[in-house]
Amino acid sequence: MSALGSGATCGAHAGVVAVDLCPRCGRFLCGECVELVGEQAFCASCASVVTARPSRPARWSVGFSLVGLVGMGLGLFTQGRAGLLVWALAMPTGVLGFALALQALRGAPSPATVRRAKWGRALATLHLLAVFALLVSFAAFLVTRRG
Numbered sequence: 001m002s003a004l005g006s007g008a009t010c011g012a013h014a015g016v017v018a019v020d021l022c023p024r025c026g027r028f029l030c031g032e033c034v035e036l037v038g039e040q041a042f043c044a045s046c047a048s049v050v051t052a053r054p055s056r057p058a059r060w061s062v063g064f065s066l067v068g069l070v071g072m073g074l075g076l077f078t079q080g081r082a083g084l085l086v087w088a089l090a091m092p093t094g095v096l097g098f099a100l101a102l103q104a105l106r107g108a109p110s111p112a113t114v115r116r117a118k119w120g121r122a123l124a125t126l127h128l129l130a131v132f133a134l135l136v137s138f139a140a141f142l143v144t145r146r147g
């Protein structure tokens, strides 16, 4: 705990000398208000946000994005119509993963949610970029064959 000095008082308890400062919201904390997360002191509401698990959209985002990415890869290595089917099914899964990541990042999500949603978004972006690159190369292939 850091010495604050200069007679700062707790934000929640009037007249009680503050012993620490919440690094997240900047509120002054007395000994009673301090919630330790590891070595770091937070106020109660910030401590619950900091320790919160990733939100459901963030967790599902990673799942869908991963399934989409793997599905696209499987589709590429599967011969014929089955491969096309897997590829086509993987695409909306990737889009869904991307949408869920955006939903999870809206508002003021907890750090764990942000971390997880960014993974989901990165995986989905990789997938959709690969799909885009494949479509472009396929179009280029068609054009060169015709010309």
Ligand SMILES: [Zn+2]
Pocket (backbone or CB within 6 Å): 022, 023, 024, 025, 026, 027, 042, 043, 044, 045, 046, 047
């Ligand atoms: Zn706080």
Ligand SMILES: [Zn+2]
Pocket (backbone or CB within 6 Å): 010, 011, 012, 013, 016, 029, 030, 031, 032, 033
């Ligand atoms: Zn207090």
